[in-house]
Amino acid sequence: MSLIDLKSIYTAYEGGDKPVIKDLSLDVDRGEYVVIGGPNSAGKTTLLESINGLVKITHGQANVCGLNVACSADEVRKRVGYVIQNFFFDPFTPFTVEQVVMMGRYGRLGLLKHPEQSDYDAAQRAIELVGIEDLVHKTIGTLSGGQQQKTMIAHNIAKEPEVMMLDEPFSNLDFYAREYLQGVFKEIVRKGVPILMVAHAFDGLPDIPIHLIVMNRGRITYDMSCRASEVEDIIRKECKVKG
């Protein structure tokens, strides 16, 4: 069975007159680098949040990491890393970067269990991998948007997830940081952890086969493998945007 196995799923928000995702099926295996593109309000974020059970699936069957999302959403979220799209931390947020990265382990640990040395080690490895060692003692609210973004990526890497989902992870990052993190993601994929990344900018994608998903109005309109260099053209074509 695929690590992510969605069969004809529908999702809708309360009060919405139409489903946001309609009759969507998707298979993702270990070690795949999935790029999800499409216009605004195509349902890309909703798809990610349906996969980890943050948004309820109204019809269809969703299995993630061998678990039924409808019955075991909490368990699924412990195994799936998810870098959310929008976050805001006020300047007085009393948490350091080190603490925030460590929090990535908390869900996995479960209730009433305290972090052990192996958890601190995982957090330290994530900090080093993302390259934020110089920020560990700073409070997150005092950092720039890009530094906060890197911290949230490290928070999810520390979790050592079985699936990694990233919603516009490069929105606050400069070119160098994007290129560096693409290398980090390539390494994660090489270890067998699939990445699902919603993005609007595709420069610096790693030179590996890309599983490209294009969405429009809640449906998948394109679901094929391609080269990194082809991603932008395919999305433009699918969304009928002139290049």
Add this chain to the structure above:
Amino acid sequence: MLEPLIQNNVVCHALEAMIFSSIACSILGVIISRMNLSSIGFTMSHAAFAGAAIGMFLGGNAQVAAIAFSMAVAALIGPVSDKAKMAADATLAVLFAMSMAVAIFLISYMEYMGKGLSASALLFGDVISLYREEIYALASVCILSIFFVLVFYKEISAIMFNMKIAEASGIRVKLVYYILLFIIAISVALSLNIVGGLLIFVLLVTPASIASQFCFNVRSMFVAAPLIALSVSAFGVWAGFEFTLPVAPLVALLLTGVFAISVMLSFKRRINTKIH
């Protein structure tokens, strides 16, 4: 507990009650203030007030009724917010209005019926006439609050950081949030007799706000807020009895004064103007 140190039983009981209440409320206040749920103190205190009015109206134990009604309101906050898709603050405002309406309705009705219900003890508290059992109950709730923070520290800190990120991490946010609401309900209901429904808000919000002016991490806030609350409350009880002043309002004023000073002195707001 403090009898060997303080000869006067009334002062001793007042001090013990104030210490336990201020520690419990200030610890919970740290969580509440970070989650932008400050109005929970206001709502829960008025729920306890309404519960006490129901208890008196039915001729039962006002405090037991206050706890029961507060817990019922606490049980409603989460599900109503989820169901109505409203911010918890809006739900709190609705439940506050409902609680206040129940309390005023019953008090007015009893006055009209000639039964005469004095609301002043519930509104302003009465530290002088406390029973030993009430102090034991407050000590228990104080221990419960400390225990809650120690046991669920990692979940609480993640929720205080960001609720959505905590949920996405696989933390059982709702479970911890609902337990928190219940402990607040019990703490507020039991503290009602001491500082009253109107001033309990001060114990919940002000010590945490003072601590936030100086603390850079949440762990130190959990230590600083109860220490501030305890020191000011103990001083307030001593000063109240020494100079024959109303204890609860005095403590509230002292805490507000300390808050004002802490805002002026806070080094967190200092801007480095050095060029080199």
